[in-house]
Amino acid sequence: MDYLLGAERRRSGPLARVVAFILRLALAVLIPLIAFFVLYQGFLFLRAGDAPKWLVAVIAIIWGVGGVAVLYWIFNWLVEMLPDQWTAWLQPFVFIGPAIAILAWYLAVPTVRSFVISLFDRDGLSGAFIGLRNYLTIFTDRQMLQAFRNNILFWIGIATPLTVSFGLLAAVLADRSRWERVAKSLIFMPMAISFVGASVIWNFVYEVKPVGAPQIGLLNAVLTALGGQPQAFTAWTAIAPFNNLFLVIIVLWLQAGYSMTLFSAALKGIPEEILEAARVDGANELQVFFKIMIPYISGTIITVTTTVIIFTLKIFDVVWVMTGGQFGTEVIATQFYRTSFNARNAGLGSAIAIVLFVAVIPVMIYNLRRFKESEAF
């Protein structure tokens, strides 16, 4: 279209040029207006939601995805109509602007806002300023201390090393077997299952019936067949706090596939010659594993460990659905949810979120350092 208008200009007189200019201006205003109007109508339609469900779903998808594409197209079109110098200056912002705006609005600004809210009482910014008192509460409240204990001792201290070492074990075993792909797929499969779904699966494994009645939960059936007493594993307060281990098992089941996949790829990256040379020199398999493989994949071990730590730090769904934080299984994220959305204490809830944020700052710094060292920029 630009090309056509340009060709027109060369052939015609000043009047036609003015008309063309006005037309262009009108188009530049009209097209975005029409687009916004259509998008807004779509939004109203979706919000009303009287139409059949599948129709709403289809229109929602077209509206959402198409809307974003159309917005990009319009803004780019507007920028390209400007003089070349302006285009070169503005176009980068058309490309990265939306991403930066959303990142800022959904992550960066909320971080600052959460910090400010955390200095106020339960009504947030419209309440009273109470300084650091929310943080004092966090580090003295009995439930919060229990959450810290569980997050640090069970989730970071036990679940993380278990997931890492189990993944490594599975990767090494699979690497040497003939049915590597099938085995890896099956161990990896839980990664595709939601935490809520996994909670149902394991709740069923842990299901308990009264003594004497047939046990329909697998674990209790095995236990009673061996002569034991049936137990409500996650609610087994007699062994508290070690009933947390039964939640840890679920996360191990969910996450071991992730760590296995990364280790498997790393192991395949070790040059065969090095392994062969060590074996020829008389090293046994254990020595090869500890003296060559482990050092070689240490980078991957760090990556997997930090990822799993970050994941377990924020663990929520499994605990929420399995026990609701009862029986001494409270974690930071369930405390956050309960405080913010059940007790509606915005100040204290934000303070808990800030504690979570502070906990990942070391990882953030590590990432930034690695980025600085990289040659990408």
Place this chain on the structure above:
Amino acid sequence: MTRLQKLRGPLLVNLALALIVVIWIVPIIGLLVSSFRDRQSVQTTGWWNILPHRAWVASESLDPRAEGLVVDEENRVIEVYGTKTTFDELRQGIDVEGKRVQWVGNWRIGKIEVQERKWQVSWDFTLDNYRQVLGGKDFVYNRPDGTQEVIPGDDMWGAIFNSIAVAVPSTVIPILIAAFAAYGFAWMKFPGRRLLFVLVVALLVVPLQIALIPILQFYNKVQLNGTYLAIWLAHTGFGLPLATYLLFNYISTLPRETLESAFIDGASHFTIFMKMILPLSIPALASFAIFQFLWVWNDYLVALIFLGGDKSLMVVTMRLANIVGDRGQDWHLLTAGAFITMVLPLLVFFGLQRYFVRGLLAGSVKG
């Protein structure tokens, strides 16, 4: 190495691996099997009873009073096969000549069963559990004793549509936005480029909990709460750092010469992006798409907060969590419901596993 040693190594490896695999899939098999079993069976017997096992099966049924087996009506004493027992003992069942005799029912109108131990399988499969969980209307359940019970359905069908309407845009929108941004960072020069990318890297690990309260307050102010748009934008925001980071890593390594020759031919950034970069980046786009789709489909927390309590908008994970909360003992429904939430992600997973793994390997730290 002797031949025996040579054989022993792989055997141990395969056995250990097989053990792990079995432990990993048995919980899922239990779920799947139970979801197809009759309600009564699920509640009273373990799912492994579908395998051949030995169990007491009634071979004969006697009416105790008609047969004159009750010898003392007042003290409830019964004589069977020449032995006198009390009612309480007989209810537990007593062993007589390798058979078991048991009183079934109450004292007034019960009967006596003679049971033999036989090999059997309990294959009482049904699709009722799925009908009930999927349907939005009331479901009539016929109890074994002939009475009926009306149970409200859980409308999982509706929830599946909601989940699709949430997950597809929540996957495509961040990809589109991130691809534009990744191209901008990789191929355009502008002030603040490095600083802005540092922001992206820093935000990679920010826990999304930190954003929930401020965004909820913002949504309340602009009345976005409980709309699809609200949750798309939230998922877009939370997925964008990883998407931008991954796509930048990929797009910045595309061969520079091809792009430069396109520039010389007079193509604009927009055309190059649409016609060359997007098609070339399909592997990276697919990797992230699977990642994000699974993440959004399986998400519970974000949906719980931004879709609110509106039943008509509930996604599958919320529906399932609701069944857990309301009817946590109804295993026939829970297992069917859980399997419904898993079908689509498992299909995506097995169909596109290669891309998923590639995405994982490219970086998998998400906030």
